[in-house]
Amino acid sequence: MRQLRPTDLKRLHREWNRRAGSRVSLILDGVQSPFNVGAITRTAAAWRVEHLYLCGQTPLPSAAKAAKVALGTQRYVTWSVTERGADAVRAARADGYSVVGLELVEGAEPLHLAAQHGDVCLVVGNEDHGVPISTLEACDAVAYLPLTGRVGSLNVATAVAVGVYELRRRDWT
Numbered sequence: 361m362r363q364l365r366p367t368d369l370k371r372l373h374r375e376w377n378r379r380a381g382s383r384v385s386l387i388l389d390g391v392q393s394p395f396n397v398g399a400i401t402r403t404a405a406a407w408r409v410e411h412l413y414l415c416g417q418t419p420l421p422s423a424a425k426a427a428k429v430a431l432g433t434q435r436y437v438t439w440s441v442t443e444r445g446a447d448a449v450r451a452a453r454a455d456g457y458s459v460v461g462l463e464l465v466e467g468a469e470p471l472h473l474a475a476q477h478g479d480v481c482l483v484v485g486n487e488d489h490g491v492p493i494s495t496l497e498a499c500d501a502v503a504y505l506p507l508t509g510r511v512g513s514l515n516v517a518t519a520v521a522v523g524v525y526e527l528r529r530r531d532w533t
Contacts, residue, residue, distance in 0.1 A: 380531045383410045383479040384524055385457055389445035389495050390416030390486035391516055397421055398429025399517035400484075405433035407524045411455070412439035413448035416486070445495030449483065453500075457481035461499040462523050463491045464513065471503040471526050482523050484516050 401421040419426050421434040442448045449459045458476045461483040485491030
């Protein structure tokens with residue numbers, strides 16, 4: 361066993377990129393920590409997230425602290441800013457996405473069972489308060505990530521990584 365050389369790694373990434381047929385975007389509604397925004401930006405660049413819709417008190421990926429965590433990957437992701445989450449949901453829908461809130465609320469389905477296929481925009485919210493109800497009501501569906509441990513929630517950047525991976529996994533299987 362050996363580690364992949366740069367050329368082998370590029371070939372591997374191209375192979376998985378070809379299998380990713382659908383588009384994925386994210387709405388960050390009130391994600392206040394620039395460190396979380398930076399981590400989300402890096403994840404978005406790694407899994408070819410098409411666009412970030414930023415709203416509420418979400419810092420820009422180019423802000424100094426966010427950019428430090430993103431390690432320059434913000435140059436691979438586009439973003440736009442809206443004041444309210446419901447406006448971002450409408451913008452994502454106008455861009456051709458089904459919009460799925462990622463939140464622990466009554467009536468939410470596990471993400472792996474959610475019926476949304478094709479181009480999907482996931483919505484995540486504030487680290488303490490989650491996605492605002494007004495934003496969730498504008499979504500096409502609401503899903504959650506099933507957890508089996510003694511902790512009831514994930515860091516928002518980790519939740520984004522798991523959620524985007526699940527959407528990509530659907531393309532790959």
